[in-house]
Amino acid sequence: MAKELKLMKGNEAIAESAIRAGVDGYFGYPITPQSEVLEHLMIENPVEKTGMVVLQAESETASINMVYAGAACGKKVMTSSSSPGISLMQEGLSYIAGAELPAVVVNVVRGGPGLGTIQPSQADYFQTTKGGGHGDYRLITLAPASVQEMYDFVQLAFDLAFKYRNPAIILSDGMIGQVMEKVVIDDYKPRWTDEYIAKTFPWAAVGKPASRNHNIITSLELDSAKQEQININIQKKYKVCEEKEVRYEMINCEDAEYLFVAYGSSARICQKTIELARAEGIKVGLFRPITLWPFPSKQLKEAAKNVKGILSVEMNAGQMIEDVKLATECRVKAEHFGRYGGMIPDPNEILVALKKQIM
Amino acid sequence: MTREEIIKPENLVYRRTPVLTDNIMHYCPGCGHGTIHRLIAEVIEEMGIQDKTIGISPVGCSVLAYNYFDVDFVEAAHGRAPACGTAIKRLNPDKYVFTYQGDGDLAAIGTAETIHACNRGENITMIFVNNAIYGMTGGQMAPTTLLGMKTATCPYGRTVEANGYPLKITELIAQLPGTYYVTRQAVFTPAHVRKCKKAIRQAFENQNLKKGVSFVEVVSNCNSNWKMTATKANQWLEENMLPFYPLGDLKTPEK
Ligand SMILES: Cc1ncc(C[n+]2csc(CCOP(=O)(O)OP(=O)(O)O)c2C)c(N)n1
Ligand code: SF4
Numbered sequence: 001m002a003k004e005l006k007l008m009k010g011n012e013a014i015a016e017s018a019i020r021a022g023v024d025g026y027f028g029y030p031i032t033p034q035s036e037v038l039e040h041l042m043i044e045n046p047v048e049k050t051g052m053v054v055l056q057a058e059s060e061t062a063s064i065n066m067v068y069a070g071a072a073c074g075k076k077v078m079t080s081s082s083s084p085g086i087s088l089m090q091e092g093l094s095y096i097a098g099a100e101l102p103a104v105v106v107n108v109v110r111g112g113p114g115l116g117t118i119q120p121s122q123a124d125y126f127q128t129t130k131g132g133g134h135g136d137y138r139l140i141t142l143a144p145a146s147v148q149e150m151y152d153f154v155q156l157a158f159d160l161a162f163k164y165r166n167p168a169i170i171l172s173d174g175m176i177g178q179v180m181e182k183v184v185i186d187d188y189k190p191r192w193t194d195e196y197i198a199k200t201f202p203w204a205a206v207g208k209p210a211s212r213n214h215n216i217i218t219s220l221e222l223d224s225a226k227q228e229q230i231n232i233n234i235q236k237k238y239k240v241c242e243e244k245e246v247r248y249e250m251i252n253c254e255d256a257e258y259l260f261v262a263y264g265s266s267a268r269i270c271q272k273t274i275e276l277a278r279a280e281g282i283k284v285g286l287f288r289p290i291t292l293w294p295f296p297s298k299q300l301k302e303a304a305k306n307v308k309g310i311l312s313v314e315m316n317a318g319q320m321i322e323d324v325k326l327a328t329e330c331r332v333k334a335e336h337f338g339r340y341g342g343m344i345p346d347p348n349e350i351l352v353a354l355k356k357q358i359m
Numbered sequence: 360m361t362r363e364e365i366i367k368p369e370n371l372v373y374r375r376t377p378v379l380t381d382n383i384m385h386y387c388p389g390c391g392h393g394t395i396h397r398l399i400a401e402v403i404e405e406m407g408i409q410d411k412t413i414g415i416s417p418v419g420c421s422v423l424a425y426n427y428f429d430v431d432f433v434e435a436a437h438g439r440a441p442a443c444g445t446a447i448k449r450l451n452p453d454k455y456v457f458t459y460q461g462d463g464d465l466a467a468i469g470t471a472e473t474i475h476a477c478n479r480g481e482n483i484t485m486i487f488v489n490n491a492i493y494g495m496t497g498g499q500m501a502p503t504t505l506l507g508m509k510t511a512t513c514p515y516g517r518t519v520e521a522n523g524y525p526l527k528i529t530e531l532i533a534q535l536p537g538t539y540y541v542t543r544q545a546v547f548t549p550a551h552v553r554k555c556k557k558a559i560r561q562a563f564e565n566q567n568l569k570k571g572v573s574f575v576e577v578v579s580n581c582n583s584n585w586k587m588t589a590t591k592a593n594q595w596l597e598e599n600m601l602p603f604y605p606l607g608d609l610k611t612p613e614k
């Protein structure tokens with residue numbers, strides 16, 4: 001496959017990756033700091049390249065329901081938004097999870113609550129990893145820390161979404177969405193044919209041939225015993241996902257006495273702090289969860305065995321710290337350091353926090 | 360004559376279309392939903408498009424419509440059927456796509472989705488069952504509830520002061536250039552049933568033209584929540600609903 005190198009924004013990488021991954025449809029609504037996704041798609045006009053449908057919907061409520069219905073037909077469909085828009089999508093996400101459909105959502109997070117700010121934030125960690133919408137469901141959550149990962153995770157998110165028939169979400173933020181970096185991009189992959197979809201996804205609503213029963217896509221089951229069984233099956237699927245799909249990265253951890261746990265933009269900043277710390281002789285490493293759900297609990301527990309303390313660095317008021325404490329069973333000191341409301345932590349202030357809170 | 364002698368193909372004047380499943384409908388006896396389902400199913404059979412049709416059911420009494428139509432079906436969240444229809448049709452332009460919605464679904468919680476799908480001129484068929492009440496949830500006020508009409512949430516009758524006016528959403532969407540065919544029908548007499556079926560057929564056939572939304576409102580009843588017998592409900596419909604929601608075409612394709 002021919003590889004090409006391109007300089008692009010994180011948001012553009014999402015759009016470009018979607019076209020090249022053979023996505024069938026994108027439905028979205030403008031919101032800062034992610035509007036470039038829809039804009040780039042409109043400029044590229046992929047309907048002429050791959051046949052991909054791109055539509056500006058009337059709201060995020062509409063976009064997520066378009067995604068729900070597109071997924072119901074076995075199509076590769078996605079949307080993207082930023083925090084307030086993702087809040088509007090919670091209904092649809094719950095339906096997609098309930099009907100066990102594959103779909104990809106991108107959240108380029110901005111500061112909240114409310115209209116908040118357009119600056120980067122990680123304050124949607126709880127909403128993304130703990131639910132957000134109603135009912136017992138999970139979102140497979142990927143946290144990119146570079147523009148390259150924005151690009152790569154689109155394909156990965158679709159692979160996981162289809163493997164588990166569950167929505168997958170790329171939890172990014174305004175910094176990774178807006179920053180420009182070099183990206184290795186792929187050739188255009190053709191979209192799936194209707195024949196392939198009908199054969200590979202026998203559940204899809206594609207029009208009923210005489211040879212099979214009608215396919216029904218629904219999240220409704222009024223018989224509680226049956227509804228419980230549906231829930232049990234979904235939870236079984238989540239167990240497998242927790243066993244198999246955990247992704248994480250460890251940097252400078254071999255000799256580390258202290259550990260930063262951070263994802264996305266915070267993880268990037270922590271890498272700079274590690275340089276500063278090590279120059280002073282402080283042995284600190286980084287544990288970066290790449291999947292926020294499933295959270296790399298076992299791996300973090302293992303990594304925490306050899307350290308004196310953990311600082312969970314987040315662009316929020318303390319959300320992932322709860323998973324860090326659960327993972328490490330509070331056997332090692334674990335504290336949270338965060339800037340929020342759109343403020344980005346400075347590598348130096350993280351070092352100060354490490355010294356003050358952990359050392 | 361024996362039963363076998365009577366039921367001979369040459370004597371057959373009516374049969375249930377195979378596009379309806381064998382499942383027993385949960386609708387109250389006398390309710391319009393069942394009749395409207397049958398008409399849609401017959402149209403699908405007669406057009407020979409069972410394998411090319413994707414239906415979208417709403418949240419409302421017809422939420423389980425997917426159990427009765429023997430076609431592929433997607434159950435939408437409350438009010439979102441037009442957004443679902445938009446995506447399904449755009450991703451599968453060679454399929455016949457129809458939404459089936461009640462008044463609460465289409466004209467209250469889903470107003471934005473309705474107006475924008477109509478305004479974009481999505482090439483779909485929308486069936487709108489207006490019974491002036493929230494049937495499924497036990498008879499609360501709908502956007503289409505008539506002034507003076509008593510419901511569970513306007514127990515002393517709907518007033519303009521408290522609740523505003525009944526919404527003529529069909530008149531509203533007929534104004535939009537994205538709608539191609541807009542009509543209001545009913546199914547409370549055999550004559551109305553036959554007319555309504557013609558309209559539904561037209562609304563499905565229009566999808567071949569790719570000219571925008573074809574919209575069929577069916578003024579229907581909810582005898583259970585109107586707290587009337589089926590016969591009384593149909594009489595009430597004729598006397599009260601039709602003067603406010605007059606039957607006929609609101610927008611016909613220019614010939
Ligand atoms: C988001 C949401 N809000 C409320 C409900 C409860 N609910 C179910 S059906 C319904 C009203 C349906 O009325 P209508 O669309 O007129 O259909 P009908 O039952 O009269 O055919 C409501 C409010 C719901 N299911 N989802
Ligand atoms: S409650 Fe009303 S709308 Fe629902 S099935 Fe009964 S009569 Fe029909």
Ligand SMILES: [Mg+2]
Pocket residue numbers: 419461462463488489490491492493494501
């Ligand atoms: Mg109703």
